[in-house]
Amino acid sequence: xxxxxxxxxxxxxxxxxxxxxxMTILATAMGCCFLVVLASIGFGFQQSLTxxxxxxxxxxxxxxxGKTNQAESANYASSLYSKEQVAFxxxxxxxEAVVRQNDVNLTSKYAVGDYAFEIDRSPVFTFMxxxxxxxxxxxxxxxxxxEHEVIVGxxxxxxxxxxxxxxxxxxxxxxxxxxxxxxxxxxxxxxKAAQQSVQLHATVVGVLKxxxxxxxxxxxxxxxxxxxxxxxxxxxxxxxxxxxxxQNVLVYADDMQNVSGIADKIREAGYNVYSVVNELxxxxxxxxxxxxxxxxxGAIAVLIAAIGIYNTMTMAVTxxxxxxxxxxxxxxxxxxxRSIFLLESSFIGVVGTLIGTLVAFLVSYAxxxxxxxxxxSQNENKEEAFNFVFSYIPFTLIWVSAAISIGIAILSGMRxxxxxxxxxxxxxxxxxx
Numbered sequence: 001x002x003x004x005x006x007x008x009x010x011x012x013x014x015x016x017x018x019x020x021x022x023m024t025i026l027a028t029a030m031g032c033c034f035l036v037v038l039a040s041i042g043f044g045f046q047q048s049l050t051x052x053x054x055x056x057x058x059x060x061x062x063x064x065x066g067k068t069n070q071a072e073s074a075n076y077a078s079s080l081y082s083k084e085q086v087a088f089x090x091x092x093x094x095x096e097a098v099v100r101q102n103d104v105n106l107t108s109k110y111a112v113g114d115y116a117f118e119i120d121r122s123p124v125f126t127f128m129x130x131x132x133x134x135x136x137x138x139x140x141x142x143x144x145x146x147e148h149e150v151i152v153g154x155x156x157x158x159x160x161x162x163x164x165x166x167x168x169x170x171x172x173x174x175x176x177x178x179x180x181x182x183x184x185x186x187x188x189x190x191x192k193a194a195q196q197s198v199q200l201h202a203t204v205v206g207v208l209k210x211x212x213x214x215x216x217x218x219x220x221x222x223x224x225x226x227x228x229x230x231x232x233x234x235x236x237x238x239x240x241x242x243x244x245x246x247q248n249v250l251v252y253a254d255d256m257q258n259v260s261g262i263a264d265k266i267r268e269a270g271y272n273v274y275s276v277v278n279e280l281x282x283x284x285x286x287x288x289x290x291x292x293x294x295x296x297x298g299a300i301a302v303l304i305a306a307i308g309i310y311n312t313m314t315m316a317v318t319x320x321x322x323x324x325x326x327x328x329x330x331x332x333x334x335x336x337x338r339s340i341f342l343l344e345s346s347f348i349g350v351v352g353t354l355i356g357t358l359v360a361f362l363v364s365y366a367x368x369x370x371x372x373x374x375x376x377s378q379n380e381n382k383e384e385a386f387n388f389v390f391s392y393i394p395f396t397l398i399w400v401s402a403a404i405s406i407g408i409a410i411l412s413g414m415r416x417x418x419x420x421x422x423x424x425x426x427x428x429x430x431x432x433x
Contacts, residue, residue, distance in 0.1 A: 010344045013316065013323075013344070014344070014347075017319075020312055020315070021312070021348070023308070024305075024348055024352075025348055025352045025355070026352075027305040027308040027309075027352075028348055028349060029353075029356035030301070030356065031301040031303075031305035031306075031356065032302060032357060033356035033357070033359045033360045034298055034302075034356075035302055035401050035404065035405070036298070036356065036357060036397060036398070036401045037298075037391065038298040039291055039294045039295050039397055039401070040360070040392055040397060041390065042294045043392040043393070043397060044364075044368075044390050044391045045287070045290075045389075045390075046287040046290075046291075046392075050283060053276055053280060053283070058276070059259070060252050060255070061252055061275065061276060062251040062252070062253065062259060062262060062273055062275045063250055063273065063274045064081075064089075064249045064251065064266065064271050064273055065271070065273070065274065066079055066271065066272055067270050067271060068272055076238050076241070077238075077241055077245070080246060081245060081247075082244070082245055083245075085249075086098055086246065086249060089251050089266065092262055092265055093261075094254050094258035094262060095251055095253065095262060096133050096252045097133035097252045098252070099126065099127070099135065099248075099251075099252065100248065100250075101246065101247065101249075102124070102125045102225065103121065103122045103124050103247065104122045104228070104236075105238075105239060106183040106231070106235075106239075107119070107121075108120075108122050108184075108221070109181075109183075109184065110160070110180070110181055110221065111180040112160055112170060112174065112178070112179050112180075112204075113177075113178075114162050114163075115160035115162050115170045116161070116163070117159045117161055119219065122183060123150070123222065123223045124220060124222045124223070125224070125227060126224070126225055128143055128144055128224045128225075131143065135252070136151070136208065137208070137209040138151070138206045138209060139207050140173070140175055141175050141204075141205050141206030141207055144205055144206070144223070144224050146224065147200075147202075147224050147227035147230065148200070148201065148202045148203065149204075149224070150181070150205070150206075150223050151206040151223075152174055152207055152221055152222075153208050153218030153221070154207060154209065154211060154218045155211075155217040156174065156207075156219050156221070157169065157170040157172075158170075158217065159217075173207075175204060175205070175207060176204065176205070177203070177204050178202075178203055179202050179204055180199060180200075180201055180202075181221070181223075182197050182199045183198055183200075184234075185235075196233070196234045197234065198230060198231045198233060202227075208220065228242065228243070259275050260275075260278065260281075263278060295404075298401075299408075302405050305352070305408075306408045306411070306412040307412075309348055309349070309408075309412040309413060310412040310413070310415065310416065313341060313345055313416035313417070314416045314419075316341065316416070317416045317417075320420075324420050325423060325424075328423070334421035337417075337420050339417075340417075341416055341417035342410060342413050342417050344413065345409050345410055345412060345416075346406065346409065346410055348409055349406040349408070349409025350406055352405065352409070353402050356401075357398060357401065360393065361393060363391070364391035364392070367390050368390055371390050372390075375388075
């Protein structure tokens with residue numbers, strides 16, 4: 001028996017009971033849709049959490065938090081990183097850059113023309129050459145080439161106010177504008193001495209990239225570490241140690257695949273480390289169990305649909321007993337008869353999977369559009385939109401769900417198909433229809 005003959009036979013038999021066929025396909029589609037939608041929730045939450053984690057730092061970044069055996073009572077100097085330690089980090093394989101940064105305990109005043117503002121935090125002093133391969137990304141301009149050039153945060157201009165018109169912040173670009181930086185030494189309230197200060201004239205040559213979140217306002221000022229020497233007269237004894245030592249050290253790998261290996265080597269050397277990759281590995285491990293659990297629950301719905309397929313195929317074998325007897329009488333092999341019924345159950349599984357997957361995409365799209373709007377309306381901060389992926393359907397999920405749905409449909413038809421091959425020819429031909 002040729003395949004086109006088998007297909008014609010299946011098509012004719014399906015037309016005899018369209019309502020039962022429709023309900024069976026509908027049950028399969030609902031089971032497949034439930035499986036995909038349920039698993040997509042796990043994928044959606046994982047994607048959202050991954051995006052949140054990666055938005056706060058580069059995926060190739062490794063942060064170092066001192067020595068693992070360092071006592072809590074250790075002095076300030078022992079918590080700093082020496083140039084020898086930085087050289088060790090740079091010597092590790094696959095390290096692209098080692099960024100080192102300092103900030104001092106001074107109050108900062110910034111002025112651009114008639115606009116100014118004060119902040120209880122100093123600029124960030126860094127080795128600018130390594131920042132080019134590090135985490136600093138510019139929205140415009142370039143990196144400083146000497147101590148009289150600076151980079152400002154994306155929102156820095158919003159904090160520059162004119163004393164006579166504080167409601168009007170600075171307008172226009174800060175690029176290539178002259179800026180006066182004044183650092184003030186904190187003075188004890190009981191002291192009557194005048195507050196000491198040092199002023200440095202610089203030029204804004206770059207503006208940092210916009211922060212990943214709207215509520216983050218970046219008013220950072222980044223300067224070359226050489227500029228720190230200009231403020232030595234007002235530095236505390238602890239801050240003077242920063243002339244050849246560093247408070248913060250960040251290591252950057254040349255590729256995401258090498259982050260774990262570099263982090264392990266630094267950890268073996270006795271340092272506490274943190275990397276986004278390690279955090280993502282933990283998230284992936286947790287969500288693997290979550291997704292497997294959701295797939296298991298969704299598979300139950302497909303199994304329930306399989307009961308309907310089994311019932312439909314059993315009824316089909318019973319109704320077509322005489323046809324089966326005729327096929328066997330004219331020489332049809334058991335494998336040909338079995339393949340006819342497996343073809344029919346496969347058709348139910350494929351059509352149900354296609355419809356269920358299409359509906360699952362529509363449900364996923366609607367959920368990602370409607371739910372954020374509802375939650376945003378309940379959010380007190382109306383300025384920030386609720387940005388979260390509730391459902392995400394990757395291609396792997398489509399293939400897995402299709403394999404489960406179609407596989408269970410075929411398995412559901414195997415028992416009725418085998419029963420069809422066991423029908424006695426004489427009894428089938430004598431049966432009254």
